[in-house]
Amino acid sequence: MTVSLTFTDVVLETCCDYIKVYDGPSTLHPLLGEIREYRNQSFKSSSNDLTVFFYSDSSVTRRGFHANWVFVVPQPECGGHLYGSGLFSSPNYPNNYHDNAYCVWYLSAEQGQRIFLTFADVQLERCCHCDYITVYDGSSTGHPQLGKVCFNDTTHQVFHSSSRYLTVVFRSDASGVSHGFKALFTSSLTEDEGCVDCSSDNMIIVIQRSYLNSLGLNGNALYVDDHLCRPTISSTEVVFSFPLNACGTAKEMMNGYVSYTNNVRASQSQSGEISHQSQFLLRVGCRMEPDTMVQIFYKAKENISGNITGTGHFNASIAFYTSSSFNQQIYDSPYEVNLNQLLYVQVALNRPDNSLDLFLDTCVASPNPNDFKDRSYDLLRNGCPRDNTYYSYTSGQHYYARFSFRAFKFLRTHAYVYLRCKVIICPDNDYNSRCRQGCRFRHKRSLDSTYHTNTVTLGPIKLKGQRPLTGQRHDVKDSENPKE
Structure with a gap:
């Protein structure tokens, strides 16, 4: 609780006698106010201590003062709408925030600008599901979550909005408290700046x-x-x-x-000696973005090497190699292969970085480069092999991933096969990351709804000796599966 103090009567020698009120258990704490005559004055502490100091000199005396105090459950104001640039903090910062806090700050900037949010000081209860800060990329908590801050995270985290809006929520439970946090936000330059x-x-x-x-x-x-x-x-x-x-x-x-x-x-x-700047x-x-989409097509002599470009996305390339040693990349175009031939594929970050891991999440084949849903065949889904010829050499431990599979074709279609792979980028030192989890049969959440993805088309694989729209069925693994 906090202390609420109200002076109901004050008659002092105004020149020399006074009362001082301090926000804490001693006079070393912040001064809330000084009283020399009666006015309608009330004081509230930020914690459960308040100090009242009365002084009189050696001359004239008066009737003195009368005051009432009471302990109250604090309801500090927090949250609100903030614009442009500035700073905000948890209730009572740098003193302890209160239990059961729920504060929402709505940050906004001019049209065309983005918001940059930095946490300069974070000291919360050491329980990440008890007291925490959540940042949302938009004008409300219904927008995607950018991240969560808890404990004593002093890494000066920076969050970037994708629009002119950002929403910050602070929650505390009914148990322990701490000093809280201080955050600074600024608006980006507009495109014409x-x-x-x-x-x-x-x-x-x-x-x-x-x-x-x-x-x-x-x-x-x-x-x-x-x-x-x-x-x-x-x-x-x-x-x-x-x-x-x-x-x-x-x-x-x-x-x-x-x-x-x-x-x-x-x-x-x-x-000069001075500056006005x-x-x-x-x-x-x-x-x-940690989720990158790369796509290749094999046509029986097609080089499959290309980049994913775009602001804020890792460039990844995907290519065929001649053998499991992955020493010699195939540059022929198109890439013609035999049915059932072993194909070797490597997906890698264009800039080698041993502090990052690349994990193959999903690889899907299709006869149509614009449709990987209606007629498609999964080689890999959620890190789990779906094709019995699929073999992973490495995935999730390096900045590259390597795998092989046997060439096939789709029934009742032309001989082209297109391949699209989704990869996830993780910090190498994060042993709880998705990259380290491997096969996950039940997908906890849709990566497509959380991360941005890009695709790049690189020309199909063509099976040798196959004519367009014809081909014989052989070894159909599943009557519902369009792949042979």
Whole structure:
């Protein structure tokens, strides 16, 4: 409980006698107020202690004062609608928050902007399902969850919204409490001011010179966390382009995502003794989606090697190899194979990174490159082999995955077969990640609804000696299965 104190009568020597009220068990705690004459004054403590200090000097005396106090169950205000940039914190921060708290902050920015949220201090009860913070990517708790923060997470986590809205919820249960948290939020630049683009290879930062001019800055003054990395400057833009593992870029594993961040700074003027320009610091970053879709087709002599591109997604490539040693990639196009021939496939991140694992979640074959549902055949589903010729060499322990299967064709269709694989990217040091779980017969949730996916088409496999739309049935494994 907290203390509520009300002064009902105060008659003091106003020059020299006074009352002071402190928010805590001693006068060393924050001063809530000073009283020298009667006014309608009440004070509330932030915890279960309140200190009242009365002083009188050696001269005139008066009647004194009268006050009432009572213990109350606190109902501190929290949550609300916040706009643009600012900070917010848990109730009573940095003092302990209260039990059974439920606070919702609705953050919003201008149209075309995104919101960047950073937790600068987190000290919660050491029970992640008791007290926690949840961040949602949208204007309400009905939108996708970006992550959950609990315990004493001081990793300065950064969350990026995909729109102009972000929602933050803080909950505490009826047991232990702690100091709480402090969060800072800022709005991104609009597209006519600047943008950042990431792939598996590079971070590209583009800042419009018109925006810099409005701040009184010159493009030549800009640098990133590695001051040796300088931009190229055109008549309209200032552009930084460098590998993701260079120029001071920081990589962080967080909530199943991989985040790359850097900062754009401005050097101080070398002339004059004063500056009217505040320090310029622009935080830039990309959150890489851990779920990537790659797709290949085999046509009996088709090179299947291509990239998935897109801002904030890992570039992955998929290719055929000549043998189980995976030393020699096949570049023929099209790739012609014999029915029942062993095919060797590797899916890998384009930029090798031993701190990441790539897990093959699902591989689906289809005679139609635009439809992997109506007529399809599962080689792999939720990490579980569905084809008895499928063999995994490795999956979930490296930045690449390798497997083989025997070539087949679909009945009553042409001889082309298309293959699409879904892969998941996990931190190598997370032993509870999806990558380490292997085959999971019952899919707990749909990855498609949680992660963004991309596909890339790379041309079909063609079976040797097969004519379009013809072929003989042989060894049909299941009367309902369209694959032979």
